[in-house]
Amino acid sequence: MQSNSVIDRLLDILCLFKEGKESWSIDDIAQMVNLPKSTSYRLVGALQERGFLEKSGTSHYQLGITFMRLSAVAVSSNRDIRLMAMPSMKRIADTVKESVSLMRLMNHQVVCVESIEGQYSLRVSIQQGRIQPLHAGASSRVLLAHLPEEDWGKYLTFPLERYTETTITDFDALCENLQTIRRVGYAISNGEVDIGARAIAVPLMKNRDEVIAALSIEAPTTRMTDEVVSDYLDLLKREAVSIHQEHG
Numbered sequence: 578m579q580s581n582s583v584i585d586r587l588l589d590i591l592c593l594f595k596e597g598k599e600s601w602s603i604d605d606i607a608q609m610v611n612l613p614k615s616t617s618y619r620l621v622g623a624l625q626e627r628g629f630l631e632k633s634g635t636s637h638y639q640l641g642i643t644f645m646r647l648s649a650v651a652v653s654s655n656r657d658i659r660l661m662a663m664p665s666m667k668r669i670a671d672t673v674k675e676s677v678s679l680m681r682l683m684n685h686q687v688v689c690v691e692s693i694e695g696q697y698s699l700r701v702s703i704q705q706g707r708i709q710p711l712h713a714g715a716s717s718r719v720l721l722a723h724l725p726e727e728d729w730g731k732y733l734t735f736p737l738e739r740y741t742e743t744t745i746t747d748f749d750a751l752c753e754n755l756q757t758i759r760r761v762g763y764a765i766s767n768g769e770v771d772i773g774a775r776a777i778a779v780p781l782m783k784n785r786d787e788v789i790a791a792l793s794i795e796a797p798t799t800r801m802t803d804e805v806v807s808d809y810l811d812l813l814k815r816e817a818v819s820i821h822q823e824h825g
Contacts (some may be wrong), residue, residue, distance in 0.1 A: 583620075586610060586612060586616075586620055587620055587623070587624065589609075589610045590606055590610055590617075590620060590621065590624065591624070591629065591630075591640075593606065593609055593610070594639070594640050596708075599633075599639055599640070600633040600634075600637040600638060600639040601637060601638055602636050602637050602638075603617050603618055603621060603636070603638075606621060606638075621638060624641075625638070625641070627643060628641045628642050628643035629641050629643050629644060648706065655681065655690040655691075658679070658681070658690065658781075658789060658790055659679065659690055659691040661820060661823075661824045662679050662691065662781065662790065662792065662820055663691065665792070665816035665817075665819055665820050666679060666691065666693055666792070666816075667693065668816060669792075669794065669812055669813065669816055670693040670695075670696075672812060673794055673796075673809060673812070674695060674696040674697060675695040675696075675697070675700065675701075675794050675795065675796040675800070675801075676692065676693065676694050676695040676700055676701050676702060676703055676794070676795045676796065677692065677693045677792075677793070677794055677795075678691070678692045678693075678703040678716065678792075678793045678794075678795060679691040679692070679781075679790055679791070679792055679793075680709070680716040680717070680720070680778075680790060680791045680793065681720075681789070681790045681791075682711075682720045682721075682724075685711065685732050686708050686709070686710065686711065687708065687709040687710070687711060687714070687716060687717040687720055687791075688706065688707070688708055688709075689703050689704065689705055689706060689707040689708075689709075690705065690790070691705060692704060692705050695795075695796065697800075699797055700796070700797070701771065701774040701775075701776070701795040701796055701797060703793075703795055709770060710734075710737075710738060710740075710770075711732055711733060712733055712737050712738075712744075712745060712746075712751055713738075713740055713744050713745070713766075713769040713770050714766050714769055714770045714776065714778075715763075715764040715765055715766035715769075715776040715777055715778035715791075715793055716764075716776070716778040716791035716793045717791075718751075718754065718755060718758055718764045718766075718778075719758060719763070719764045719778045719779065719780050719788075719791040719793075720780070720788065720790075720791050721755060722755040722756075722758040722759045722764070723759060723780055723788040726752075726755075726756075729751075729752060729755065730748065733748075735748070737751070740769060740770050740771075741768050741769060741770070741771075741772050742768075743767050743768050743769050744769045744770070745769070762779060762780070762814070763777060763778065763779045763810055763813070763814070764777070764778050765777050765806060766778075767798070768798065773797055773798055773799075774795060774796070774797065774798065775795070775796060775797070775798045775801040775806070776793050776794065776795040776796075776801075777793060777794055777801075777806055777809050777810055777813065778791045778792065778793035778794075778813070779791070779792055779793075779810070779813045779814055779817050780792075780817070781817055781820055781821070782817070782821050783821075783824075792813055792816065792817055792820075793813070794809045794812075794813065
């Protein structure tokens with residue numbers, strides 16, 4: 578194996594760990610990354626030695642303490658924008674009593690860097706650190722729409738994955754939707770990632786045309802009617818302007 582091949586395999590192993598599949602056995606790892614079991618043992622051992630993986634039970638592995646440390650660093654690296662947006666996020670959350678999120682584009686994916694949970698017992702929760710695809714969800718499409726149009730396809734993985742019946746998976750339809758978002762200045766999601774959830778998002782601007790994040794409100798579809806969405810949009814736009822005027 579060449580050194581770059583070893584690095585690729587190590588990264589392939591780490592990328593197996595995601596929400597819904599937090600632990601893997603050596604046999605499963607070997608099968609998923611198409612490696613001999615002995616090689617998988619060696620690579621997993623190297624990752625375990627550096628704290629990237631740790632034993633989970635007797636035969637499985639999960640992400641280790643090194644990832645917790647790196648996660649804390651990643652959160653800290655977004656400290657400025659979180660501090661900048663938090664007063665507005667609190668005002669929005671106090672007004673609507675629903676969940677409010679701040680999302681950024683990081684490495685071709687959308688990551689929630691700050692969130693405030695809604696006050697209702699039935700609510701839509703977007704936890705800090707949650708990762709969303711770029712083609713699904715209001716915040717995701719707001720961020721994608723404000724990238725150069727000629728680069729849209731470069732940021733996506735094809736075929737576009739369908740999460741629910743309302744996920745846009747046709748690229749031409751997605752491009753048309755993104756053009757509309759860019760023109761009107763907001764995006765609405767109707768259960769594209771989570772069934773029964775609705776969200777509205779606006780871009781946070783830096784200078785004149787640089788979008789640095791998306792600010793959104795999420796709620797169950799039963800509470801977020803079209804009339805409510807209109808009110809929420811006005812509120813989000815006012816706070817986005819306030820953030821820009823103070824920090825843009």
